[in-house]
Amino acid sequence: MTVHDSVLDLIGNTPIVDVSALSPNPNVRILGKMEGQNPGGSVKDRIALAMVQEAEADGTLTPGKTIIEPSSGNTGIALAMISRIRGYHLKIVLPENVSIERRQLLEVYGAEIIPSPGNEGSNGAVRRAQEIAAEHPEWVFLYQYGNEANPRAHYRTTGPEIWADVPGVTHFVAGLGTSGTLLGVGTYLKEQNPDVKIFAVEPPAGETVEGLRNLDDGYIPPVFDKWGGFDLLDGKSIVRPRESLEYTRKMAEVGIFSGISAGAALAGACKVANRIDEGVIVYIVCDSGWKYLSTGAWTLDLDEAAANAEKVIYF
Ligand SMILES: Cc1ncc(COP(=O)(O)O)c(C=O)c1O
Incomplete structure (x- = not known):
């Protein structure tokens, strides 16, 4: 077994897990990239x-x-x-x-x-x-919203890892915060195959879904403009707080204990799966659930947890 000099050597090269058991469409595979496995716990x-x-x-x-x-x-x-x-x-x-x-x-x-x-x-x-x-x-x-090292990191690592593991990927779905993940991975995947479709998961305009950003709400991260975000994105999947929590809980059915934005991304992936005849969707499991236990995301009644979600910033 390799001995590493530093935990920083363990960043990236995360595994991808097939969660198609949760797909609403039998002709669409859904695969999650497990970013909670990074040493600091997230993408x-x-x-x-x-x-x-x-x-x-x-x-x-x-x-x-x-x-x-x-x-x-x-x-x-x-x-x-x-x-x-x-x-x-x-x-x-x-x-x-x-x-x-x-x-x-x-x-x-x-x-x-x-x-x-x-x-x-x-x-x-x-x-x-x-x-x-x-x-x-x-x-x-460093300013992650404006620093091109952000999308570049995903262009150089996350994108190539997905392409190497899933060359048949047809759709990529991720939540939008700084937009770095969507832009870096999206740019890389489209260079390999221009037919790959890129979908952003956003809350409804005017609603706060656990810190997810809706681009119509005012602030467009500078990296989004610099990397041609409006041209790159093929569509949006609008996900409400209740759905994010519902799908976060659903992921536990296949043994994945994820953070809430991963639930939002999976909900988005399932909506995309319903709209297409067949395909392979990769979505990002940004982090695992440990940091969210105190919010009651799994233990409270779903309506109560959803009401709380309006008050707590999950990421
Ligand atoms: C848990 C989690 N999910 C999703 C995102 C969004 O990713 P990005 O900033 O690359 O758009 C972030 C960061 O904002 C995050 O911390």
């Missing part, structure tokens, strides 16, 4: 490492420096793990209504938390981080 390990490595390479990030970043959780946790290993100070602007486990994980790795108002969601955290970064030009602002 965001990939982009955090890429942003740090690129900033180190161009001289922006030098030993002992302070990094500031807005994150509702996973990017912050990934950056905290990497910063601890590499010796950077990390300040995360975090909406105050994220699950307790997210705050605790940041503390495990020694990051400093700067709270932002819960009712302003992730957009509020972005605004606050931008203000603080402007006041402290000596700090490094």
Whole structure:
């Protein structure tokens, strides 16, 4: 067995699991890419490492420096793990209504938390981080929403991994936060086969589904424009909070204990499966369920959990 020098060597190369037992269409296979297997626990390990490595390479990030970043959780946790290993100070602007486990994980790795108002969601955290970064030009602002290292990480790793494991993929479905996953993977897959269709999972306009972003709600991440998001996406799948939770619970039927955005992505994948005659859909299981246990996502009555979902930011 290989002995690795660092946990950072374990980022990426995640497995894909067939969950077609949950497909509403017998002619459509549905496959989940298990990003919770990354050492920091989510898909965001990939982009955090890429942003740090690129900033180190161009001289922006030098030993002992302070990094500031807005994150509702996973990017912050990934950056905290990497910063601890590499010796950077990390300040995360975090909406105050994220699950307790997210705050605790940041503390495990020694990051400093700067709270932002819960009712302003992730957009509020972005605004606050931008203000603080402007006041402290000596700090490094990696800014996952505008940093092309984000989609590039998925273009270089997640996309090629999916293509190598599932050359017959016909559809790719993922939630949209910064949009990095959809753009990086989508661009790569379409280069291999222009017929592959790319679908974003979004909440209904005006509704807050666990931090998922609806592009019609105002803020378009700069990376989305830079990577030609409107041309790349073939469609949207609109998913409500209740459905996200329902499908998160459903995944447990095939033994997958996932985070809530993976439930949203699976719900989106099932909607796509209903619209097509046949195909192979790959969706992203962004993280596993541990960080969400305290929210009652599995234990409360579904309606109560769905009502809570409007208040808690899941990612
Ligand atoms: C759990 C989870 N799911 C989905 C997403 C969305 O991914 P992306 O930022 O690549 O669009 C994020 C990040 O925002 C996340 O943390």
